[in-house]
Amino acid sequence: MSARGLNRFGEADRRSARRPYGGLPAPGSRSSDLVPRPAYTAEAEERILGGCGLMGVCDESGGRMSGELALRSMSSMHDRGNGLGGGFAGYGIYPDFPYAFCFHMLFNDDVAKDDTEYYLARHFVILHHEPIPSKSVRGIEDEPILWRYFLEISDERLAETQLSAEDYVVHSVMDVNNHIKGAFVASSGRNMGAFKGVGFPEEIGEFYRLDEYRGWTWTGHGRFPTNTPGWWGGAHPFCLLDYSIVHNGEISSYGINQRYLEMFGYKCSMRTDTEVVTYLFDLLLRRHGLSVEIACKALASPFWKDIDLMEKDDRQLYTALRAVYGPALLNGPFAVVLGMGEGMVALSDRIKLRPLAAARMGTTVYVASEESAIREICPKPELTWMPRAGEPVIARLEDGVNLATSAAYNAVA
């Protein structure tokens, strides 16, 4: 942004005018970024209507939809975000490389890119790499270098490290994020990718030319950062392997969750609370092999008073679950949509402190922060409902749609 808060067209730069910190410098900003606090009337004019917005759509039969669908749905919730983050995750978008791990990378500069390429070439077989296609859109500026790599792991490397392919990728993602300065992995799954950055979601989606991709699952997010800075890596979704999370709310238990995850080798490096949700799902679903239903009950567990009212079997199950996964419990207000190879899951906190609406039309399941965002892309759904607090909405792809899931791989191996 320019020093005077004007962009090169001489217009007021809305991102400097609409700072989430009310005109105060954002944490970590330079003193030259400081703009005078607006007078009361100007501030009232610039009143921000706040709250993140999210959406998800999944065709369980594997029908592939244009990314423009997610774009339109998120656009209708424009006012929920403030232009400091937008992003999308699409599944089934790379039919040419369905079994390759696709790394979507954000690089601050050429050095970060060179260093990362050295690392990737050393540890992976690079099948193909290219810039992530993008185009000029008003409102998107200062983008990092965006590049994607389709990667395979050689059998020798796997034998040498004695890791599963998934664990190998997780280690690599943690390495790049934590050790290579200015390089961040936006997504690292098979046949999926995350497209995210600083801007409104409809600008980000257009910037990444999302309408040119077709996928069976899409999630979208418009950000209203509250506790952490708005930066390209900090936009949602947060991805690891084929798990992607878009999130509205705050994870008040971040400290406990982060320390718990550290024990399993997950290092939190994105400067925001949401990434712990992604890592927790990876831990519970992939590494511990829990079902989606049980994993959601570990993250948003029933209250003790409700466990006391359960039948004996359930009481024992949930008591054990809370005892074992106490540090994985997500506290605070949240609604999240998890995209994954097997489908999509939407979950809200236990006392419903963030909005979530759901609908179904044929084999397609829709979720969003507002029902109108669903109606924007599906005007007359067969069924609409309000998901219960702590109860997941689950869309499962039919067998055989996505062969590139971790579960499918493990079954073969």
Added chain:
Amino acid sequence: MTPSSESVRRVPTGPARRGPTGIEPARITAGQPGLESGLVTRDGDTAHIDARGVYYKTLNEQIRELVGAGVSTVALDNVNGQRYIGAGISADHLTILVNGVPGNDLAAFMDGPTVIVDDNAQDGIANTMNRGLVVVRGDAGDVVGYGMRGGRVYVRGDVGYRVGIHMKAYGEQHPVIVIGGRARDFFGEYMAGGEMILLGLGDSSEPLLGSYVGTGMHGGVIYVRGSVQGHQLGKEVSVVDPSPEDTARIEELVTDFCRVHGFDETEVLSQPFGKIAPFTHRPYGKLYAY
């Protein structure tokens, strides 16, 4: 050739490709701020506005303009997600018909008009409403009637969490919420006045009510058609049998609700009601008294 100087190699190359920001705006305009107003057609005292793609601010300005011009019915077609419809409008004998799903805070601070929604409504309807009637033909979301001060809300279907939170009454001001379907947790949380009736009509596997009913409640009353378990209640309330005066009041309100939504009131009133009321009007009276 690789430059040898570290500082040269660290120059960011991303933005240099394209300049600070692009020129073309994003193509998709749904939900975007815009001045484009909806097409208005007048038919006597009734005005239709085609709200498709109209920004909420522009739409609400159009509604106010028509109300100022003496229109008695404003019908909004193709509404989808526009916030604050009917908000702050002070007018008697005005009806706003909403065809579609309205955005959050429908009828917030409203003072007098009737709003009829033919579809589901989102969160926060009748927020701090003062006077008037809101009719929802489908379901309504969370926090219906937040801090509501007067008027009525009739929801045909289900409602979400925290319905009737902080509702209050004083003097002539007496808010009423009647719900045809079911309600979730924190029903009547911190309720200070007014009345809510929950009917639980229709077949559903859902429970009539969630947990924490009337938590922090210290005024007003909730009537429930059906039974409520002790563990569903907040610490400040209890369920009692309605008195003859309560029953007369239930009959009056349910009859009006059934007239509006086309239910058979004899059938609705044939089942017993329970009354949820607070133990005391000052549950925290001694909290800070030493």
